[in-house]
Amino acid sequence: MINYKQNAEYSSIFNGLKKQEKDDLLKDGKIRHLNKKEFLFYHGDSLTCFYIVCSGVIQILRTNSDGHEKTLHILIPKDTICGDEIFDSHITHQFSAVAVENSTVIEFPKKWLQENTKKYGNIALNLLTSIAHRSQMAEIEAEHKATMSTAQLIACFLQKLCLVYNLNPHGFTLPYSKKLIASRLGIEVETFSRTLLKLQEYGVFMKGSRVTIGNFNTIEKNVCDHCSIEQDCKLRASFKKKFELN
Amino acid sequence: MINYKQNAEYSSIFNGLKKQEKDDLLKDGKIRHLNKKEFLFYHGDSLTCFYIVCSGVIQILRTNSDGHEKTLHILIPKDTICGDEIFDSHITHQFSAVAVENSTVIEFPKKWLQENTKKYGNIALNLLTSIAHRSQMAEIEAEHKATMSTAQLIACFLQKLCLVYNLNPHGFTLPYSKKLIASRLGIEVETFSRTLLKLQEYGVFMKGSRVTIGNFNTIEKNVCDHCSIEQDCKLRASFKKKFELN
DNA sequence: CGTCATCTTGAGGAGTGTCAATAACTGTGG
DNA sequence: CCACAGTTATTGACACTCCTCAAGATGACG
Numbered sequence: 128m129i130n131y132k133q134n135a136e137y138s139s140i141f142n143g144l145k146k147q148e149k150d151d152l153l154k155d156g157k158i159r160h161l162n163k164k165e166f167l168f169y170h171g172d173s174l175t176c177f178y179i180v181c182s183g184v185i186q187i188l189r190t191n192s193d194g195h196e197k198t199l200h201i202l203i204p205k206d207t208i209c210g211d212e213i214f215d216s217h218i219t220h221q222f223s224a225v226a227v228e229n230s231t232v233i234e235f236p237k238k239w240l241q242e243n244t245k246k247y248g249n250i251a252l253n254l255l256t257s258i259a260h261r262s263q264m265a266e267i268e269a270e271h272k273a274t275m276s277t278a279q280l281i282a283c284f285l286q287k288l289c290l291v292y293n294l295n296p297h298g299f300t301l302p303y304s305k306k307l308i309a310s311r312l313g314i315e316v317e318t319f320s321r322t323l324l325k326l327q328e329y330g331v332f333m334k335g336s337r338v339t340i341g342n343f344n345t346i347e348k349n350v351c352d353h354c355s356i357e358q359d360c361k362l363r364a365s366f367k368k369k370f371e372l373n
Numbered sequence: 374m375i376n377y378k379q380n381a382e383y384s385s386i387f388n389g390l391k392k393q394e395k396d397d398l399l400k401d402g403k404i405r406h407l408n409k410k411e412f413l414f415y416h417g418d419s420l421t422c423f424y425i426v427c428s429g430v431i432q433i434l435r436t437n438s439d440g441h442e443k444t445l446h447i448l449i450p451k452d453t454i455c456g457d458e459i460f461d462s463h464i465t466h467q468f469s470a471v472a473v474e475n476s477t478v479i480e481f482p483k484k485w486l487q488e489n490t491k492k493y494g495n496i497a498l499n500l501l502t503s504i505a506h507r508s509q510m511a512e513i514e515a516e517h518k519a520t521m522s523t524a525q526l527i528a529c530f531l532q533k534l535c536l537v538y539n540l541n542p543h544g545f546t547l548p549y550s551k552k553l554i555a556s557r558l559g560i561e562v563e564t565f566s567r568t569l570l571k572l573q574e575y576g577v578f579m580k581g582s583r584v585t586i587g588n589f590n591t592i593e594k595n596v597c598d599h600c601s602i603e604q605d606c607k608l609r610a611s612f613k614k615k616f617e618l619n
Numbered sequence: 620c621g622t623c624a625t626c627t628t629g630a631g632g633a634g635t636g637t638c639a640a641t642a643a644c645t646g647t648g649g
Numbered sequence: 650c651c652a653c654a655g656t657t658a659t660t661g662a663c664a665c666t667c668c669t670c671a672a673g674a675t676g677a678c679g
Contacts, residue, residue, distance in 0.1 A: 265511035
């Protein structure tokens with residue numbers, strides 16, 4: 128029980144708050160355990176809570192009338208759920224949330240968030256930062272989808288994975304299924320599979336769920352240099368710092 | 374001069390502030406006039422200001438290495454520029470901004486925004502609301518692009534146009550070029566032109582820049598019913614309220 | 620009236636989704 | 650421990666949509 132709250136405590140929305148304040152805030156939260164494939168809520172449900180992921184992986188997805196589903200986000204501990212919905216004044220959920228593996232979240236009433244953003248200026252600012260970042264990422268993603276090839280999309284995604292999960296690019300195991308990754312990238316699994324061949328030209332090899340990113344320069348020249356973010360790409364900067372200079 | 378500030382005054386970021394407070398805030402702003410096709414800033418420029426559009430139309434765009442440009446937003450009076458960039462802690466502009474027609478903006482130093490979000494809780498909250506909304510819209514757009522046909526995308530866009538510009542759907546003139554619209558929708562002009570034929574099946578006719586949306590039920594059945602937002606679509610609700618019940 | 624940008628239309632090709640069949644993997648219960 | 654079911658992954662064939670290149674047509678404007 129305690130561990131879960133500790134994870135939530137380090138969520139960026141509490142940045143700049145004192146330990147005492149965090150503890151006060153967290154005691155209003157309710158721990159919820161989710162089994163693999165269990166839904167936290169469904170698209171259309173009434174929107175009553177704000178969540179912080181404590182453990183596991185939560186998939187945020189939307190299913191359209193054809194039964195096709197698209198993954199909007201793959202969330203990990205310290206990430207928050209529904210912040211933007213709540214401030215965009217929705218009364219029902221705009222998407223569904225399901226546990227990819229056994230997971231834990233901490234749940235707060237919608238009002239808790241609204242009141243505490245007023246009470247603690249820091250929380251409002253932290254949320255602003257986090258939502259602004261998400262908004263920027265959404266726009267960048269839209270553009271990636273429009274201007275980059277599928278192989279480039281996947282290569283970019285794999286680099287992000289290494290950073291987020293602290294994986295060694297020279298050899299790591301995918302943290303979740305290719306199906307989920309494809310859905311996150313907005314492509315079909317078949318296309319994903321087929322693109323793996325082309326990925327080898329970039330020095331990226333995938334055998335089953337085992338991935339090897341061979342040459343950083345190749346990937347940089349073929350992928351990052353074609354991205355409109357270019358120099359300002361925080362991902363690229365972090366990646367170089369972490370894996371090339373060490 | 375005064376008129377321009379009056380427009381900015383009604384920007385949603387000032388919601389809930391007193392007239393006196395707004396006036397105080399606005400006096401720090403500098404009016405800037407832009408001629409048609411004049412750039413406000415370029416992608417890569419250092420990020421120093423926050424802007425509110427006072428008159429005209431501002432195109433937010435990004436150009437990638439191939440020389441291809443994508444329009445991220447088309448902004449009109451009361452809209453803000455760079456709020457999300459500033460809170461995502463960028464130090465250079467992630468996109469360019471150019472005047473589509475003769476326009477006016479009011480400009481504030483970056484610090485002005487940061488300090489006043491701390492000073493006025495309302496501004497932080499309003500920005501939160503506005504950025505949360507933009508973030509949601511970006512995700513919805515990404516999904517539209519993935520799941521809807523080009524004809525449906527255009528039809529949806531035209532409906533939005535009617536609402537934003539208060540145009541009569543039964544006969545109106547496009548407020549800007551098809552080239553700009555195509556770029557905003559992430560398609561080529563040629564594809565746009567060709568799709569106009571298919572649009573007639575939905576009861577949408579376009580001759581030059583003259584548009585007629587004939588039948589609301591047809592468009593609703595063919596476009597909105599296939600959208601994943603469905604019932605919760607604020608656009609659709611507003612549209613029905615405004616044009617079908619009057 | 621001529622110039623320039625915008626728009627339309629045509630032909631060809633690249634890339635992705637769809638349907639279908641097969642293979643590899645996961646987990647469950649006997 | 651194995652057999653089985655269900656999911657996930659790979660591969661092939663085909664159709665469709667959109668982009669690209671190219672040429673003309675229309676429109677705006679000095």
